[in-house]
Amino acid sequence: MDSAALRQSWSQFSAAGPEAAKYFYATLFVMAPEARSMFPTNMQYQEDKLLKALGHIITHLDDPAALAVFARRLGADHRRFHGEDQRGNPVALGPRHYGWVGQALLATLERFLGPGWTPALQEQWAAAYESVSQLMLAGAAESERSSPPFWEAEVLGAERRRSDVAVFTVRPNYLCNYAPGQSLPVQVPQLRLWRYLSPANAPRADGTIEFHVRATGRFSTHVVRRLGTGDRLLLGHPTGTALSSYDRAPHLPLLLIAGGTGVAPLRAVAEALQQGPGRRTTLVVGGRTPEDLYDDKALAQLASMPAAGAWQGGGAGWLRYVPTVEVGWGWQGAVGKAVETALRLGPWEETEVLVCGSPEMTRETVSVLTRSGVRPERILTESYDHSLYPPLAEASTAVPGDFSWTGAR
Secondary structure, eight states: OOHHHHHHHHHHHHTTTHHHHHHHHHHHHHHOGGGGGGSOSOOHHHHHHHHHHHHHHHHTTTOHHHHHHHHHHHHHHGGGOEEEOTTSOEEEOOHHHHHHHHHHHHHHHHHHHGGGOOHHHHHHHHHHHHHHHHHHHHHHHHHHTTSOSOEEEEEEEEEEEETTEEEEEEEESSOOOOOTTOBEEEEETTTTEEEEEOBSSOOOTTOOEEEEEEOOSHHHHHHHHHOOTTOEEEEOOOBOSSGGGTTSSTTSOEEEEEEGGGHHHHHHHHHHHHTTTOOOEEEEEEESSGGGOTTHHHHHHHHTSOOTTSOTTOOTTOEEEEEEESOOTTOOSEESOHHHHHHHHOOOTTSEEEEEEOHHHHHHHHHHHHHTTOOGGGEEEEEEOTTOOHHHHHHHOOSTTEEEEOBOO
């Protein structure tokens, strides 16, 4: 395989950007109409993810091990995509869809490379696509031996905590294993959209999962305003390796800093710690006003519980919970941004730090912490970025522990 020729042609092709992606999907849907129902109505983000995923594959052609890991992960994740044929019958993603995608890709390359699209280059691209598609199918087959393509989950309870924030408890049709700090792709079938949500609880014996959702876009607004008890969701396979790595240095104290619904995965981590020996942990949750601290009662209760895995008489006081607000009339607690309050509670030079919130909050928090002396490799982050596809974000991570994910919108 001539990786240099593929990279050179990819550089020329990718210059077309969204126009090339639109042409690809138009070609695919003409070639295979049933594939259209596997995708959302608004294809903007899907087009962007296509180009980034292809770019990642092309740039890793000379690293077969990394490419195989990524392609297999991609294939396993794609098992959850499904649609309907022209008669309304359910259709699962299968080998024939990979064939159609390959044909559409080659047709798109021919369209945008023009005279540069030679028979030799076509052969190179066809071989490269065949290799990657086989890796994806192998990843899907391996995943199929141990888990379903997705879980069906019933909404057991829906509680509005604020006008734009709701908390949902769901029960999958059978056990869905995940690690505290990970996220799950979630679909409301009526919308045909998959968005990533982090469970706000450590895995429970009864299998129920709690999600926190803030209305910021089409998906999340629909969930907050319309989802109710008895409704159905689909859950995909868990993803995320950053926050779920919270126990990589269990001998060190742990600092958790959250903003908004970013508190959800950090609460799951804290619950898991409570079920163990009780690692010394500080949880700082920030908000603009006291109203933003929508999960305060549950967190305060968690902080009052002794560590279940500690020796009798020990494990109390393992969690220091500090809510903080920037403004609040009559507020008796800490005042300031979450990172400002955290620094006053320090020092944190020899501490593992987990940060979760909006991209802006995450960037600012990490910047302030590193300036204060916390080493970047000690900081694990997860931020809400709708433009990134988690398997791609994980594979593309440049900074150890840093992971940006697709938040619910």
